[in-house]
Amino acid sequence: MNENAAVSHFNPGKGAGSSVGVAILGYGTVGSQVLRLMVENADEFAHRAGGPLEVKGVAVSNKEKHRGSLADELGLLTDDARGLIEREDIDLVVEVIGGIDYPRELVLKALRAGKSVVTANKALVAAHSAELSEAADAAGVDLYFEAAVAAAIPVVGPLRRSLAGDRILSVSGIVNGTTNFILDAMDTDGVSYDEILAESIRLGYAEADPTADVEGYDAASKAAILASLAFHTRVTADDVFREGISKITADDISAAKAAGYTIKLLAICERLIDAEGKESVSARVHPTLVPHDHPLASVTKSFNAIFVEAEAAGRLMFYGNGAGGNPTASAVLGDIVGAARNKVFGGRAPGESTYANLPIADFGDVPTRYHIDMDVVDRTGVLAELTKIFAEHQISLRTVRQEEKGEHARLILVTHAAREADLARTVEALAATDAVLAVNSVLRLAGE
Numbered sequence: 001m002n003e004n005a006a007v008s009h010f011n012p013g014k015g016a017g018s019s020v021g022v023a024i025l026g027y028g029t030v031g032s033q034v035l036r037l038m039v040e041n042a043d044e045f046a047h048r049a050g051g052p053l054e055v056k057g058v059a060v061s062n063k064e065k066h067r068g069s070l071a072d073e074l075g076l077l078t079d080d081a082r083g084l085i086e087r088e089d090i091d092l093v094v095e096v097i098g099g100i101d102y103p104r105e106l107v108l109k110a111l112r113a114g115k116s117v118v119t120a121n122k123a124l125v126a127a128h129s130a131e132l133s134e135a136a137d138a139a140g141v142d143l144y145f146e147a148a149v150a151a152a153i154p155v156v157g158p159l160r161r162s163l164a165g166d167r168i169l170s171v172s173g174i175v176n177g178t179t180n181f182i183l184d185a186m187d188t189d190g191v192s193y194d195e196i197l198a199e200s201i202r203l204g205y206a207e208a209d210p211t212a213d214v215e216g217y218d219a220a221s222k223a224a225i226l227a228s229l230a231f232h233t234r235v236t237a238d239d240v241f242r243e244g245i246s247k248i249t250a251d252d253i254s255a256a257k258a259a260g261y262t263i264k265l266l267a268i269c270e271r272l273i274d275a276e277g278k279e280s281v282s283a284r285v286h287p288t289l290v291p292h293d294h295p296l297a298s299v300t301k302s303f304n305a306i307f308v309e310a311e312a313a314g315r316l317m318f319y320g321n322g323a324g325g326n327p328t329a330s331a332v333l334g335d336i337v338g339a340a341r342n343k344v345f346g347g348r349a350p351g352e353s354t355y356a357n358l359p360i361a362d363f364g365d366v367p368t369r370y371h372i373d374m375d376v377v378d379r380t381g382v383l384a385e386l387t388k389i390f391a392e393h394q395i396s397l398r399t400v401r402q403e404e405k406g407e408h409a410r411l412i413l414v415t416h417a418a419r420e421a422d423l424a425r426t427v428e429a430l431a432a433t434d435a436v437l438a439v440n441s442v443l444r445l446a447g448e
């Protein structure tokens with residue numbers, strides 16, 4: 001039995017037509033659009049929730065910055081988030097500040113005070129899901145976080161509800177808008193990495209610290225959330241293997257292009273089953289080569305796309321806006337309406353489900369295919385010498401291509417699937433030979 005059910009309180013609801021008091025914590029890219037849409041669509045949301053949604057306050061760190069804004073005009077601004085949460089007339093708290101420690105304190109405070117919480121904060125959910133879910137269960141309130149993964153794309157709800165009757169085998173795809181925006185611009189327009197990163201910050205796609213995007217931390221948090229939901233197992237960001245895009249060069253992109261691939265930062269969450277039938281969960285984030293004709297290759301700009309493979313449903317694809325104020329506000333508002341409806345009519349959203357408690361697979365055991373680009377000396381027998389190293393590590397080669405490169409040769413090899421640990425050792429052994437002058441890039445492949 002799900003232990004959550006045992007501690008959940010019955011929430012009878014405030015009654016049809018009752019108003020729901022809302023506190024918005026954060027008034028940046030996302031929070032400002034949430035308030036605007038709540039004000040513009042107040043009548044519609046009242047119908048959908050069963051009672052009017054009344055925003056009682058908007059917490060920021062610096063009120064002066066927001067003089068003349070809608071929140072200021074409505075007299076809603078405060079720099080006392082803790083005090084706002086404590087108010088008796090607040091039923092629902094929307095956390096769109098970002099970070100981990102301070103929002104954790106605020107969200108726990110809200111849940112423990114019996115307020116439902118809607119958050120867009122993947123870093124918080126991925127790090128503290130257990131503690132937050134327990135607090136929500138103990139108080140009998142909701143914790144919603146649709147916007148935490150892939151902004152506008154409804155994927156958390158489908159995994160929590162629509163696919164609750166299926167057995168999910170994998171969830172994978174592009175879950176970070178900033179890095180997709182950067183890789184796409186480098187690929188199609190040849191724009192420099194620094195220039196396009198600055199543009200993604202200006203457009204409000206990147207996190208407050210864009211290192212979270214480019215080094216894969218943001219995608220790893222999202223992968224942890226997706227894997228937890230898909231496999232009914234608690235997976236945190238620390239359980240996710242992570243490699244970002246900051247080392248991807250214009251040369252990598254053009255070499256990939258020439259070979260028929262596009263480089264994407266993928267999150268891959270899989271149910272692995274070993275020879276004895278023992279199951280485990282693998283979650284990883286890394287730059288990946290996908291063939292030009294694969295659907296993920298045509299996901300451009302800050303769009304995201306997620307494939308879910310389930311036993312009965314088969315293959316499902318979720319595609320849409322993965323970052324930005326309005327797309328994220330759409331997901332936050334969907335959660336606000338859902339949480340408000342439960343406050344009005346009673347009942348709760350599905351809580352955390354971790355009954356399967358599968359072990360996390362060792363990354364070294366995960367099957368991977370590599371694309372290896374090396375400069376080698378141009379002499380008789382080099383190819384035989386190097387392919388022997390692959391054979392010694394039980395790695396089978398799929399394609400081998402050799403090109404002239406000045407006085408040297410350039411060797412591009414694609415392997416068949418093998419254990420990650422064996423592939424890593426093979427690359428180490430190759431780099432240690434006199435025949436290999438430079439290992440230009442080692443990228444993983446998917447989608448063939």
Ligand code: NDP
Pocket residue numbers: 025026027028029030031059060061062063065079081095096097098099102120121122123147148151204205206207208322323324325328
């Ligand atoms: P912003 O940096 O644009 O906004 C953050 C807001 O939080 C600001 O209004 C800031 O106040 C406020 N804030 C910061 N510290 C405090 C504090 N101590 N007390 C009260 N308010 C504070 O962030 P975003 O809107 O881009 O992101 C918010 C959350 O949404 C993050 O968790 C992010 O990961 C998530 N998210 C963002 C998406 C996006 O595309 N931007 C997409 C999906 C999720 P002030 O304005 O005064 O500085």
Ligand code: HSE
Pocket residue numbers: 148149150151175176177178179205206207213218322323324
């Ligand atoms: N910084 C995130 C991204 C925002 O670029 O995907 C959406 O979660």
